[in-house]
Amino acid sequence: MRLMVEMRKAQGRDNALYQAYAAADSLGLLKEMASRYGLTDLPDRVMDLPSLRFESPEPPPGVLAPGRDDLLDQLRSLVIPVEFDDPAQVPGFIARVRGAGGRVGADVPIGGMGAHWNPYGDTPPLFHTRAAAEALIGTHALRAQGLAGAGVNLVFFDEGISSPALAARVEGLPHNAARAAPGFIGGWKVQQPGGPPRLAGRAAPRSHGTLVALNALSLAPAARVFDLPVLPDRMRQVTTFASFATAALIWARLEIAVWLAATYPGPWVFCHAWGVFNRALEQPRGGFTADPLHPFHQWVALLDHELRQDQVFAAGNGGQFAPHPYCGPGDIGPGQSILGANSSPHVLTVGAVRADGARIGYSAQGPGQTAFQASPATGRQFPLPIEKPDLCAPSHFIEVDDAAWISTGTSAACGLAAGAVAGLRSPASPLAALSPAELRAHLRGTARKPAGEPVGYDINLGHGILDLAGALQAPP
Structure with a gap:
């Protein structure tokens, strides 16, 4: 069963969450979740990572728009889709993440x-x-x-x-x-x-x-x-x-x-x-x-x-x-x-x-x-x-x-x-x-x-x- 976790990134790019996300490091992302939300029971896997797959509209002539890296620096929220093999684990995971101040919800077609x-x-x-x-x-x-x-x-x-x-x-x-x-x-x-x-x-x-x-x-x-x-x-x-x-x-x-x-x-x-x-x-x-x-x-x-x-x-x-x-x-x-x-x-x-x-x-x-x-x-x-x-x-x-x-x-x-x-x-x-x-x-x-x-x-x-x-x- 799929869930999505919205994790907030710290200022700048040189933090563990950003590095794990940019590298599609599933294990690193799960470790970040465990550390941030005090989790012991983790999802079985991380699914696709969509947040880095959007590119900007073309600016009109003469307009200096921020570069992609500049925008990524300012992107505070990363969306992490995860999957559980056992649906019985899902309600407890949601409660623990939200109890620790995180955002989480179902991931549905x-x-x-x-x-x-x-x-x-x-x-x-x-x-x-x-x-x-x-x-x-x-x-x-x-x-x-x-x-x-x-x-x-x-x-x-x-x-x-x-x-x-x-x-x-x-x-x-x-x-x-x-x-x-x-x-x-x-x-x-x-x-x-x-x-x-x-x-x-x-x-x-x-x-x-x-x-x-x-x-x-x-x-x-x-x-x-x-x-x-x-x-x-x-x-x-x-x-x-x-x-x-x-x-x-x-x-x-x-x-x-x-x-x-x-x-x-x-x-x-x-x-x-x-x-x-x-x-x-x-x-x-x-x-x-x-x-x-x-x-x-x-x-x-x-x-x-x-x-x-x-x-x-x-x-x-x-x-x-x-x-x-x-x-x-x-x-x-x-x-x-x-x-x-x-x-x-x-x-x-x-x-x-x-x-x-x-x-x-x-x-x-x-x-x-x-x-x-x-x-x-x-x-x-x-x-x-x-x-x-x-x-x-x-x-x-x-x-x-x-x-x-x-x-x-x-x-x-x-x-x-x-x-x-x-x-x-x-x-x-x-x-x-x-x-x-x-x-x-x-x-x-x-x-x-x-x-x-x-x-x-x-x-x-x-x-x-x-x-x-x-x-x-x-x-x-």
């Missing part, structure tokens, strides 16, 4: 929330168009005020983007009269353990990340685009674990703090169209999906309340009426299908409806996981139930000029919502100065319910369907 098209209660025609999807959420209100995401940085934590395919798609959108290409800045080169290097902007033309990014840029075409290609490639079905995602988030946050925020000033919006499908692969159960003390969730909370960076997550595709076939049998339906950071009160969690407002049967149902009531980052107690999804956005639609290009899953809805947030962060927006928590509350408060649906929160639609016209008309 993750994947994108797309490529699933089976709706509940749909009738022909199965797919609506992008124009209908955008009309449902009032994107005309963004365009009328010129809120196109200028000066906003969008990070796609996904499978990877094809920058040529994305540019062609964005240029061809009906509302893009100027045929402006997206502001693709670049991103991180990611070396997944055992896999080939993945270069920013070089994904397959119809990759999951390209689809998600297109949906975001249809609302915020002036935003800057950063590609963080972490998720598994659907064509190869490569497994990515939460430890790798955590290491990627730590590395990206470091680079933003050290130089990217100064080079590209403005708000940062993270789009996370991924999640956990099957808790049977998680040990102990809930060690990632329902544990706010997991390192990844603590970093998500930090980005929210200290760094004031917006984070948008897909609710998931485990709705009870048409769950994704990857879902575990106990990970479907009300209260069982919005898991992990997707359940965190520190993010905007987005479910899916059709372009006519009808709910889609695969959209995961709330409430969120009860354990997230307590936020270790802020000490705040959130009310129960954890009201997830926050709201819904459209999915299950096609492009007018290409019916084979289909936006499906809560991934598509997540991309639209991330673009909406980027648009609302435009400098001229009346909502630009809100904190992430305040913006989430405002979007929940102005979401609308379809006719006949109960007012207020419900487990299927959250607080309702994203309503940009309502959000911009209502005072913050």
Whole structure:
């Protein structure tokens, strides 16, 4: 059974932990764990070491960015994936590490929330168009005020983007009269353990990340685009674990703090169209999906309340009426299908409806996981139930000029919502100065319910369907 331990490095590079990590010295890392946390029962082995396998975006001409060694000097947290042969040892190990002030959590496979098209209660025609999807959420209100995401940085934590395919798609959108290409800045080169290097902007033309990014840029075409290609490639079905995602988030946050925020000033919006499908692969159960003390969730909370960076997550595709076939049998339906950071009160969690407002049967149902009531980052107690999804956005639609290009899953809805947030962060927006928590509350408060649906929160639609016209008309 896999766990991940986040170990904090001492100042500088000449310390035993760094040397063991850089040399992939498993025995040395285990000795460091034993020394730091007073352990006698250690994991059986150290798995892949992802933290050193991220490379920086290319700086623009004339900008002197820190070198790789300089960044490594400032990287305080190293993510160590470990494995136990005996699952009975896992709870005790977690308790001892946390008791000594360390961070540890389950390491579970993750994947994108797309490529699933089976709706509940749909009738022909199965797919609506992008124009209908955008009309449902009032994107005309963004365009009328010129809120196109200028000066906003969008990070796609996904499978990877094809920058040529994305540019062609964005240029061809009906509302893009100027045929402006997206502001693709670049991103991180990611070396997944055992896999080939993945270069920013070089994904397959119809990759999951390209689809998600297109949906975001249809609302915020002036935003800057950063590609963080972490998720598994659907064509190869490569497994990515939460430890790798955590290491990627730590590395990206470091680079933003050290130089990217100064080079590209403005708000940062993270789009996370991924999640956990099957808790049977998680040990102990809930060690990632329902544990706010997991390192990844603590970093998500930090980005929210200290760094004031917006984070948008897909609710998931485990709705009870048409769950994704990857879902575990106990990970479907009300209260069982919005898991992990997707359940965190520190993010905007987005479910899916059709372009006519009808709910889609695969959209995961709330409430969120009860354990997230307590936020270790802020000490705040959130009310129960954890009201997830926050709201819904459209999915299950096609492009007018290409019916084979289909936006499906809560991934598509997540991309639209991330673009909406980027648009609302435009400098001229009346909502630009809100904190992430305040913006989430405002979007929940102005979401609308379809006719006949109960007012207020419900487990299927959250607080309702994203309503940009309502959000911009209502005072913050």
